[in-house]
Amino acid sequence: MARMVKEKDPHSWKRKWSRESVELPGDLSKLAGSYKQFLDDCRTERECARSMADRLSGSGFIDLSRPTRAKPSPGRGFFLVNRNREIAFGMVGKRPLVQGTNLIAFHLDSPRLDLKPLPVDGDADTGLGFLRTHYYGGIKKYHWVNIPLSLRGTIHTTDDRIIDVGRDGWTLIIPDLEPHLSKKAQDTRKLMNGITGEELIALAAQGVVDPDSDRPPVTKLILELLNEKYGIGEEDLISSDLCLVPDLPSRDLGFDRSMIAAYGQDDRISGYTALEAVLEKGDPPERWALAVGFDKEEVGSDGPTGARSSFLELLIYRLLEWSGEGNKRKAMNAVLGGTFCISSDVKSGINPSFKGVQDPLNAARLGSGVTITKYTGSGGKYSANDASAEMVHKLRSHLNKENIAWQMQESGRVDEGGGGTVAKFLASRNMDVIDVGIPLLSMHSKYEVSSKADIYMAKMLFSSFLRRFTP
Ligand code: MN
Numbered sequence: 001m002a003r004m005v006k007e008k009d010p011h012s013w014k015r016k017w018s019r020e021s022v023e024l025p026g027d028l029s030k031l032a033g034s035y036k037q038f039l040d041d042c043r044t045e046r047e048c049a050r051s052m053a054d055r056l057s058g059s060g061f062i063d064l065s066r067p068t069r070a071k072p073s074p075g076r077g078f079f080l081v082n083r084n085r086e087i088a089f090g091m092v093g094k095r096p097l098v099q100g101t102n103l104i105a106f107h108l109d110s111p112r113l114d115l116k117p118l119p120v121d122g123d124a125d126t127g128l129g130f131l132r133t134h135y136y137g138g139i140k141k142y143h144w145v146n147i148p149l150s151l152r153g154t155i156h157t158t159d160d161r162i163i164d165v166g167r168d169g170w171t172l173i174i175p176d177l178e179p180h181l182s183k184k185a186q187d188t189r190k191l192m193n194g195i196t197g198e199e200l201i202a203l204a205a206q207g208v209v210d211p212d213s214d215r216p217p218v219t220k221l222i223l224e225l226l227n228e229k230y231g232i233g234e235e236d237l238i239s240s241d242l243c244l245v246p247d248l249p250s251r252d253l254g255f256d257r258s259m260i261a262a263y264g265q266d267d268r269i270s271g272y273t274a275l276e277a278v279l280e281k282g283d284p285p286e287r288w289a290l291a292v293g294f295d296k297e298e299v300g301s302d303g304p305t306g307a308r309s310s311f312l313e314l315l316i317y318r319l320l321e322w323s324g325e326g327n328k329r330k331a332m333n334a335v336l337g338g339t340f341c342i343s344s345d346v347k348s349g350i351n352p353s354f355k356g357v358q359d360p361l362n363a364a365r366l367g368s369g370v371t372i373t374k375y376t377g378s379g380g381k382y383s384a385n386d387a388s389a390e391m392v393h394k395l396r397s398h399l400n401k402e403n404i405a406w407q408m409q410e411s412g413r414v415d416e417g418g419g420g421t422v423a424k425f426l427a428s429r430n431m432d433v434i435d436v437g438i439p440l441l442s443m444h445s446k447y448e449v450s451s452k453a454d455i456y457m458a459k460m461l462f463s464s465f466l467r468r469f470t471p
Pocket residue numbers: 107266267297345346
């Protein structure tokens with residue numbers, strides 16, 4: 001049995017709040033195993049939305065993008081995909097929809113390297129061909145050199161075909177400069193610029209050296225290989241969403257296998273546990289249960305698939321119509337105003353090497369349960385969603401009643417830095433929103449680290465919140 005509290009933890013007194021007696025199942029490997037598989041299969045928001053829709057549809061959930069004759073009876077599951085990159089799913093509650101929903105908000109996108117619109121380039125002097133990239137989200141660029149990268153995404157061709165690029169067996173690598181030669185050219189740079197954005201070029205082929213040619217011959221070779229594989233020309237690459245993601249399998253971590261190291265846990269850890277919670281067999285939920293996986297969180301939540309768009313309102317109108325309430329603005333306002341939202345995202349856990357950036361009293365520890373994050377933001381709580389005393393009380397009471405391990409968390413010491421989630425964009429719709437999280441180490445890196453115990457607690461929170469929570 002994994003322990004939530006280490007006996008010698010100097011802060012164990014604090015953990016009195018987090019229910020030291022919480023029991024974990026003796027074997028977390030089943031949940032951990034399917035979670036790792038999900039992360040390996042779903043490396044982009046498109047892959048996540050598709051995989052989730054497939055599972056929901058396979059479990060009898062109704063696709064709301066099509067007309068349905070099914071009645072919205074309590075317990076009935078539904079889902080709706082927006083532009084292949086965002087997904088909402090949930091269950092009909094026993095109470096009327098106008099009383100509001102229990103909503104879990106999370107995001108499906110993760111930091112990565114997008115390809116430039118015209119990515120194919122080469123170097124005539126060396127004969128090496130590569131793909132040019134433009135990074136997406138807050139990465140430390142030096143993480144992305146010398147690791148296997150895999151190409152993912154979708155291409156829309158001149159002859160109107162849609163090509164999904166996935167596990168196609170390509171391995172690409174961004175080569176770093178070796179230590180023997182980096183003394184002047186690289187070693188004195190600041191860490192953040194150890195590799196610059198324009199230096200993030202992924203090796204893709206090897207051709208002949210031809211210093212006299214306008215365009216290195218190797219670019220022709222790359223385009224030929226892409227044509228052979230996908231039947232595309234260079235112009236087709238312009239109408240594509242292609243990115244490079246770490247081609248590294250998710251792993252159990254540690255001698256005790258208590259942790260998971262994997263790419264994309266921010267924020268698929270929330271998405272996966274919310275999906276599992278909804279798919280669990282059980283009584284119909286008291287209130288309407290909703291979960292929305294947004295896109296574009298890592299770059300500010302803009303665009304039609306980001307949390308700032310009106311997709312959520314469209315979904316609620318659709319649900320109001322389905323439940324016979326009509327699509328009146330008044331009913332919409334009632335649903336939004338009555339909704340209690342958990343904005344779930346990963347949070348920084350204390351890293352033993354960098355303890356100074358956090359206030360230990362208000363920081364999260366891996367394996368100590370889900371976090372309640374009263375506010376996010378930076379500086380003087382700028383850009384924060386600050387959950388009220390009333391909201392924290394309701395969530396705290398629920399966690400204690402359900403015997404779920406939890407801890408309080410703030411991103412870092414005052415003025416140390418900070419960050420935000422989708423919470424504030426949802427709160428602007430006049431709903432109660434509180435940030436909840438799962439602690440990670442190495443966030444936004446190729447191998448983010450989580451604790452299996454925390455994943456289990458997140459799933460417990462989501463299934464109890466969706467089915468039983470009444471604000
Ligand atoms: Mn996140």
